[in-house]
Amino acid sequence: MSTPETRRLVAKLWNYCDVLRDDGVSTIDYVEQLTFLLFLKMGHERANRGKFSDHALKSVGDAWQSLLDAEGKELEQTYNDVLWEFGRRKDTLGVIFRKAQNRIQDPAKLKKLIIDLIDKEKWSSQGVDVKGDAYEELLAKGAEDIKSGAGQYFTPRELISVMVDCIQPGPDDVICDPACGTGGFLLAAHDYIQRHYGERLTPEQRDRLAGEGIRGVELVDGTARLAAMNMLLHGIGKPTGRSLIEVKDALAEPSHIYPSVVLANPPFGRKSSITIVGEDGRVGREDIEYSRQDFWVTTKNKQLNFVQHIASMLGIPGRAAVVLPDNVLFEGGAGETIRRRLLKQFDVHTLLRLPTGIFYAGGVKANVLFFDKKPARPDVPWTSKLWVYDFRTGQHFTLKQNRLTRQHLDDFVRCYRPGEPRENRIESERFKAFTYDELVARDKVNLDITWLKDPSLEDADSLLSPEVIAREIVEDLTAALAEFSGIAEALEQAREEASSSK
Structure with a gap:
């Protein structure tokens, strides 16, 4: 349920989107830039409270301070360096910053976003529900930009709620979405377990619920980073731990996860294909035909392949x-x-x-x-x-x-x-x-x-x-x-x- 504080945060962050849209920054690109900057800001707040025992997380706080101190062209270069440095990592941090690029080409507008819209808020003092719900609403707004194609990664939350209520995930389940988009199914399953088991959860179950018990796979780097950030803001996973969102083609090989629950909305479109850029710079498409021994039939139809993949990966007993x-x-x-x-x-x-x-x-x-x-x-x-x-x-x-x-x-x-x-x-x-x-x-x-x-x-x-x-x-x-x-x-x-x- 959206609270007044959630709506205030969303309105504050979203108002600046119209300014950047005039510079060619799409709504989904804007949400992506907010993801990078919010993460750095929250790391900086935690560093100032002395809660870091991890050098990598301390470096996140230092990175935010370097953005606060820089101006003009120096700010632009500093931001690019930060994105590149964290994008090399192999943990959740690495997934969030993987192949990250600065889409805000005007240093003055980048500075305003950093100082006025993000630095003035105390994000760490906001509850998990407020931060997480605000981010979810930002993702929903990004999905409304049909031209960007972001909507294909966003399943209506009303439908997700119904599917989760019918499946009834529990604290001992391993829950997976092999085409997780921005993580809506995973978050809804996590929320369902918290609401229905709450105080009855054992310490072991709480650890699993915040970690390996909830897993996602996403092919697109930009979408995977949104999912990883979405989960962190909801208290799932650790920034320097192994990412709970894997960035890969789920159909390319048999799953190494055998979940007891699969919730998914695989991508629309029939064919699986990859973009090929030739030596002459021309762009082409190449169809993918997955040859998997665990599939019943070989087909180029992506949707049918996802049905086979989910059937293959589902544990026994399992429900999907x-x-x-x-x-x-x-x-x-x-x-x-x-x-x-x-x-x-x-x-x-x-x-x-x-x-x-x-x-x-x-x-x-x-x-x-x-x-x-x-x-x-x-x-x-x-x-x-x-x-x-x-x-x-x-x-x-x-x-x-x-x-x-x-x-x-x-x-x-x-x-x-x-x-x-x-x-x-x-x-x-x-x-x-x-x-x-x-x-x-x-x-x-x-x-x-x-x-x-x-x-x-x-x-x-x-x-x-x-x-x-x-x-x-x-x-x-x-x-x-x-x-x-x-x-x-x-x-x-x-x-x-x-x-x-x-």
């Missing part, structure tokens, strides 16, 4: 809640093979169909799939029933006028009945169960199941406003283009495979 686009539910070929294996080898028990208009990335039709991993049972499928909750039909949201709130999803949580045997579930208009036999009998094991009719299509009194209709048209066209692109990619891949086999 994963945001997935519609194509994962109905795509043939590799998609069908993966769905058949998942239904047989895992207990795929719940599917939440999400409405459009809740993600910053446009054109997304997504779902949350809940499944559990149990000991091998070759002869009997683990999935007995898949319960589908249709929260898409008849639901219309926008990011501004009609935002998704937690209350909108409360009925789903009631139907899910967290912590209760699934035999206690009751069917309703939006919540229906489908047996394993019914699922595998569907064409291509299509899990994109609908049964409701949209009342707005039948009732003249429930016509949507023009802006909602326009947005939904854009969403549908964008999603359709993505599907056509996927078909083209699949045909191209089939042609390449046919040519290589000749």
Whole structure:
């Protein structure tokens, strides 16, 4: 819950963003620069209180003082040197400053940011909740800048809250997000455990909760630094300890972590690819096809590969809640093979169909799939029933006028009945169960199941406003283009495979 002090801090820091935007600094770049400077300032405050037994942390405090003392071009050079020096480290500090660059080219504006907006606050005296919540709100504001693409790393916190409440992580769980973005799932899981176990946590459980019990993987350096800082501000991890956020391609190799809980919203977009810069300076793209012995099928489809990766890494017993686009539910070929294996080898028990208009990335039709991993049972499928909750039909949201709130999803949580045997579930208009036999009998094991009719299509009194209709048209066209692109990619891949086999 946002407090007046949290809102004051956010407003103070955010007001300067408009000034820097005129200099070409995007909102996400601004949040990144704040990350560097806030970290240095808090280190300086702790150094002045004599709480450092670690030379590396003392050097953080010294670095802030050097920025306070420098002016003009000297300040710019000093800041660049600080970023480079800390970026060489192999710990959490190194993740935060990894490949860091100064995006504020005007030394006078950098000085104002340092002196007026950050140095005048006593950040260490603020509670963990205030600092952490303020940073979360800054990240949310950064995600609103659609042009920067930052929204793809930001899952709506209302949806995260629901997924965590249904999974019910505990103090003995190892919790992992293999595509952690800015760390929203990890923070929500940490908060859930603190709220529900609190005083009952043993010292060992508290240590695990602040360290190795919560882990994330992120491919993009800039996003990983935001996640690492986000966790530190919430009291998770240590600046000079091993980073709880690994910066790497999660799909490149089998996980060395076998968590009991996976919460994730893997990146949208079908293909895995890397940017290649040739000797002539021309930029190209190269598709990645992961050949993993622990995968059921080999495919270039990134979303299907994340499903396989999560299935492979999940410990026994383990439970997962994963945001997935519609194509994962109905795509043939590799998609069908993966769905058949998942239904047989895992207990795929719940599917939440999400409405459009809740993600910053446009054109997304997504779902949350809940499944559990149990000991091998070759002869009997683990999935007995898949319960589908249709929260898409008849639901219309926008990011501004009609935002998704937690209350909108409360009925789903009631139907899910967290912590209760699934035999206690009751069917309703939006919540229906489908047996394993019914699922595998569907064409291509299509899990994109609908049964409701949209009342707005039948009732003249429930016509949507023009802006909602326009947005939904854009969403549908964008999603359709993505599907056509996927078909083209699949045909191209089939042609390449046919040519290589000749």
